Each structure stands twice: as C-alpha cells, then as structure tokens.
Amino acid sequence: xxxxxxxxxxxxxRRGWRLACAIALIPGLGGCITVxxxxxxxxxxxxxxxxxxxLYRLSGDAAQTIxxxxxxx
Amino acid sequence: xxxxxxxLRSALRVVPALLLAVSWPASAQxxxxxYAAARAQGQVGEQVNGYLGFxxxxxxxxxxxxxxxxxxxxxxxxxxxxxxxxxxxxxxxxTGCMLITHTVPGEKYQSPAGTWETRAAxxxxxxxxxx
Numbered sequence: 001x002x003x004x005x006x007x008x009x010x011x012x013x014r015r016g017w018r019l020a021c022a023i024a025l026i027p028g029l030g031g032c033i034t035v036x037x038x039x040x041x042x043x044x045x046x047x048x049x050x051x052x053x054x055l056y057r058l059s060g061d062a063a064q065t066i067x068x069x070x071x072x073x
Numbered sequence: 074x075x076x077x078x079x080x081l082r083s084a085l086r087v088v089p090a091l092l093l094a095v096s097w098p099a100s101a102q103x104x105x106x107x108y109a110a111a112r113a114q115g116q117v118g119e120q121v122n123g124y125l126g127f128x129x130x131x132x133x134x135x136x137x138x139x140x141x142x143x144x145x146x147x148x149x150x151x152x153x154x155x156x157x158x159x160x161x162x163x164x165x166x167x168t169g170c171m172l173i174t175h176t177v178p179g180e181k182y183q184s185p186a187g188t189w190e191t192r193a194a195x196x197x198x199x200x201x202x203x204x
Contacts, residue, residue: 051166052201055163055170055203058164061156062170062171066171069149070103071103073172
C-alpha cells in the first residue's frame with residue numbers, strides 16, 4: 001500500500017475524497033509510460049545564456065583591471 | 074644666507090621622494106623581461122580561462138615567473154570577483170576573453186577548442202560567450 005492508497009483508505013468516508021483518490025490512483029492503474037532516450041545529447045542552453053550575461057556585465061570592470069595591472073597581463 | 078638655503082634643502086629632500094612616487098606605479102605597469110620575451114617568442118600564451126599557459130616546455134626561470142604572474146592574477150580575480158558579486162571563474166573567463174583580444178600578431182592564444190593558435194592580423198577565435 002503506497003502513501004496515496006493509505007490516505008484514500010483513511011479518508012474514503014467522504015465523497016470528495018473518494019473522487020480525488022480515484023483520480024489520484026488512475027496513473028497507477030494506467031500502465032507504464034515509456035521514455036525513449038534521444039539520439040542527440042541534451043544541451044542545456046540556459047546555463048550558457050546566464051554565463052554570457054555575466055560576461056557582459058563584468059566586461060567593463062575587467063577591462064579596467066587589465067589597464068591598471070599591466071605588469072601581470 | 075640661512076633663509077635661502079633652508080627651503081632649497083627641504084626641496085632637495087622632497088624631489089627624490091616625488092620622483093620615487095611617480096616612477097613606482099610606472100615600473101609596476103611593465104612586464105617582467107623574462108615574461109615579455111617568452112610572450113613575444115610564443116613560448117607562453119593567453120588561455121581561455123584568464124591565465125597564462127606554456128606553449129612549449131619552459132625553462133625553470135620562465136616557469137617561476139609565469140607561475141608567479143598566474144598567482145597574482147588569481148588573487149586579483151578573487152578580489153574583483155568579490156567586488157562585482159561574481160565567481161572567480163566568471164571574472165577570470167571575462168578577463169581571458171579580453172586578454173585574447175589584446176594579443177598582438179605573433180603572440181599565442183588558446184582557441185575555444187583548446188588548441189594553441191598564433192594571433193594573426195584578423196580577430197582571434199574566441200568563446201561565443203565573450204563580450
């Protein structure tokens with residue numbers, strides 16, 4: 001008995017709960033969902049976009065840093 | 074006689090101090106000769122990550138100079154990253170983009186693929202995220 005089933009067992013005296021539980025249990029009865037792995041690798045573009053924004057934000061400061069520390073650049 | 078020499082003496086004392094004060098930041102802005110020569114000869118190059126890298130195996134002297142510079146760069150990146158609410162890597166990468174742009178023809182730089190390239194008159198290959 002899983003968590004949803006045990007909840008349903010306890011609260012099945014109420015009509016609304018019975019309906020909600022019936023809906024909640026449908027996926028469990030409905031069989032398996034097959035997930036097929038894609039042929040191409042998944043590329044998370046979001047990370048790249050955030051990074052690029054950071055780079056643009058820092059570019060002015062970095063340029064000044066280079067100018068002021070000519071001995072190590 | 075006493076009244077004229079006193080200001081002169083104090084002026085003579087101040088002038089060397091002033092010269093030192095003016096020359097000090099200027100000397101701090103110039104590259105170490107060992108580093109400058111190695112850079113011009115393509116023995117060291119600018120990496121994508123904002124640090125210097127060895128294109129060819131370095132002499133012990135060159136290794137020390139370049140590693141020293143990289144330690145100073147990291148300390149500077151750390152401080153600036155804190156000032157700008159960024160990570161050290163983010164700040165270093167941004168600086169690396171600009172350092173690659175600032176290379177002059179003949180100098181070495183690292184391409185986004187990781188290979189060493191010689192800077193030509195044309196713009197260098199850079200990370201697509203570079204500003």
